[in-house]
Amino acid sequence: MRAIVYGRYGQPDELRVEDVPVPEPKADQVLVEVVATSVNLTDWEGLTGRPAYARIGSGLRRPGKRVLGSDIAGVVSAVGREVTEFAPGDAVFGDNLWIKGGFAEFAVIPEKALAPKPDTLSFAQASVIPQTGAIARHGTADVRAGDRVLINGGGGGSGSFAIPLAKRAGAHVTAVDNAGKLDFMRSLGADEVIDYREVDFTATGQRYDRILDLVASRSVFSYRRALSPGGVYQCVGGSVPTMLRLLTAGTIVGRLSGRRIGVLGVKDGPEGFGPVTELCASGDLDVHVDRTYALEDVPEALARIGEGLTLGKIVIEVRS
Ligand SMILES: NC(=O)c1ccc[n+]([C@@H]2O[C@H](COP(=O)([O-])OP(=O)(O)OC[C@H]3O[C@@H](n4cnc5c(N)ncnc54)[C@H](OP(=O)(O)O)[C@@H]3O)[C@@H](O)[C@H]2O)c1
Incomplete structure (x- = not known):
């Protein structure tokens, strides 16, 4: 099968098309013929090896997982002997964050990471939802009507779900991203927008009830x-230093000042992305696809992310 592989952390020119063997599903895994896969910031982080946490589970010096790509949507081709929920021919989608391998014609993924694809969503639309949908849902779960909410990095994949979810909950939403994404964030419902290259939102004197920082x-x-x-x-x-400080000093400073400061735990799998999927499938939440590319154009797609040009998500159409 064709796959986009890389052997060194670096820039998109490290990626190349290669013929590799179709992976074998283990007992609890499903082999999926990939129809569409969306590109996440985690793919960019996995390519560059930065922040350092992107190397965890792959390789400290060289990537152990040679094929990136987490969010996949496709058709079940084979199942491991312990798989009970899916059978060949089923249309499915899910987030393969820990195994990756989505930038390929076939990928193996744990059964528990998969959900049936709703009929009302195309494979491309379904591939956009799992990772960013779960983040957006958990990041806005406790928002209440009247809250002043700030979403930092709101013009990307998670923000394109989080802004409308916070608005649905009745919040006043301020969204922060680069200047090229301000109109997009307004179109998602943001009441106020800030260009992070011009303004430090922590230094404006404004205070927020909730901040979701991507x-x-x-x-x-x-x-x-x-x-x-x-x-x-x-x-x-x-x-990584910021996240470590948030986990340590953040917890203490938050407690001492009557606030909560920390890192959000995101539940992955269908339990995490199910609620956003339901809203998208019923037409109550839009799926924002910035552009679609063919499999061999993954390097170009990742370069677009690296250049900060993407509004929402990029989708790779592996099979037309
Ligand atoms: N906790 C978990 O379980 C979990 C799981 C998966 C992923 N993650 C993390 O969750 C985040 C997902 O974000 P995403 O998928 O929404 O990424 P995304 O689509 O790349 O969006 C991030 C946005 O932030 C903007 N940005 C970059 N630097 C900024 C700054 N200093 N201030 C404000 N905005 C800035 C980016 O704009 P530019 O184009 O200008 O860079 C981009 O529009 C990633 O950090 C990823 O590592 C967490």
Whole structure:
């Protein structure tokens, strides 16, 4: 089968098309013929090896997993002997974050990471949902009507679900991203937008009841300053030193100041992305596809992400 492989952490020019063997599903795994796969920030992080946590489970010096690609949608081709929920021919989708291998014609994925694809969603649309849908859902789960919510990195994949979810809950939403994504975030429902290259949202004097940070990079004290009393700051990704500080000093500073500061635990699998899937399948939440590319154009797709041009998500159409 054709797959996009790489052997060194680096830039998109490390990626090449190669013929590799079709993977064999283990007892609890499903072999999926991939129809569409969406590109996540985690793929960019896996390609570059930065932040350092992107190397966990792959390789510290060289990538042990040679094929990237987490979110897949396709058709079951074979199942391991312990698989009970799926059979060949089923249309499925899921997040293969721990095994990866989605930038290929076939991928193996644990049964528990998969869900049946709703008929109302195309394979491309379904492939957009798992990873970012789960993050957005968990990141907005406790938002209440009237909350002042800030979403940092709101113009990407998770933000394109999180902004409308926070609006549905009745919040006043401020969304932060680069200047090229401000109109997009307004179109998603953001009441106010901030260009992160021009304005530090923690230094404006504004205070928020909830901050969902997709790309944390600031000090614990900056985040505390931007929270109202009783407010909650949670990050899901960012630089490793920042995340370590949030897990340690953040917890203490939060407690001492009557706020909560920390890292958001995201439940993966259908339990995590199911609620967003239901809203998308019923037409109550839009799926935003920035562009689609063919499998051999994965390097170009990743370069677009690296250049900061993507509005929402990019989809790779592996099989037309
Ligand atoms: N906790 C978990 O279980 C879990 C699982 C998977 C992923 N993650 C993490 O969750 C995050 C997912 O984000 P995503 O999929 O929504 O990524 P995304 O689609 O790349 O969106 C991130 C957005 O943040 C913007 N950005 C970059 N630097 C910024 C800054 N300093 N201030 C404000 N915005 C900035 C990016 O814009 P530019 O184009 O300008 O860079 C991009 O639009 C990643 O950090 C990933 O590592 C966590």
